Amino acid sequence: MGQHNGQGKRDRNRLVKEAGAVLTAVLADATLMNLPSPVSPEAVSVTAFDESETRSFEDLTAALVAALGEAGWTIQEAESDSSAPSADSALYAVLPGLGSGSFAVQPPAISFAGLLEGDA
Numbered sequence: 001m002g003q004h005n006g007q008g009k010r011d012r013n014r015l016v017k018e019a020g021a022v023l024t025a026v027l028a029d030a031t032l033m034n035l036p037s038p039v040s041p042e043a044v045s046v047t048a049f050d051e052s053e054t055r056s057f058e059d060l061t062a063a064l065v066a067a068l069g070e071a072g073w074t075i076q077e078a079e080s081d082s083s084a085p086s087a088d089s090a091l092y093a094v095l096p097g098l099g100s101g102s103f104a105v106q107p108p109a110i111s112f113a114g115l116l117e118g119d120a
Helices: 009-026 057-070
Strands: 030-036 044-049 074-076 091-096 099-106 111-118
Touching: 009 044, 009 057, 009 099, 009 111, 044 091, 057 074, 057 099, 091 111
Parallel strands: none
Antiparallel strands: 030 044, 044 111, 074 091, 091 099, 099 111
């Protein structure tokens, strides 16, 4: 019952575009890579890389949180003992009506891996 073409493909492309827009809002001069998933056509993987980026993990994470909020994504709180994000954590975010996934900051790159909503 997965959506492998038609509307599903359009939704996947839209999720790639929406995640990519957040990534390039943070890393404006980045190279954006949309990596196809060998697991499922509904899976989305996008990475932005900018070798000239000099901001710290903390600064990039703060910029990512701001960009997600501005783009209408909702960040889900992780269940953790630490209130501050660490270099080995990811931000889980939902774009209502489209999909969700994890954004990971690893300077000078930020990546997104997610799935379309309702493809269970």
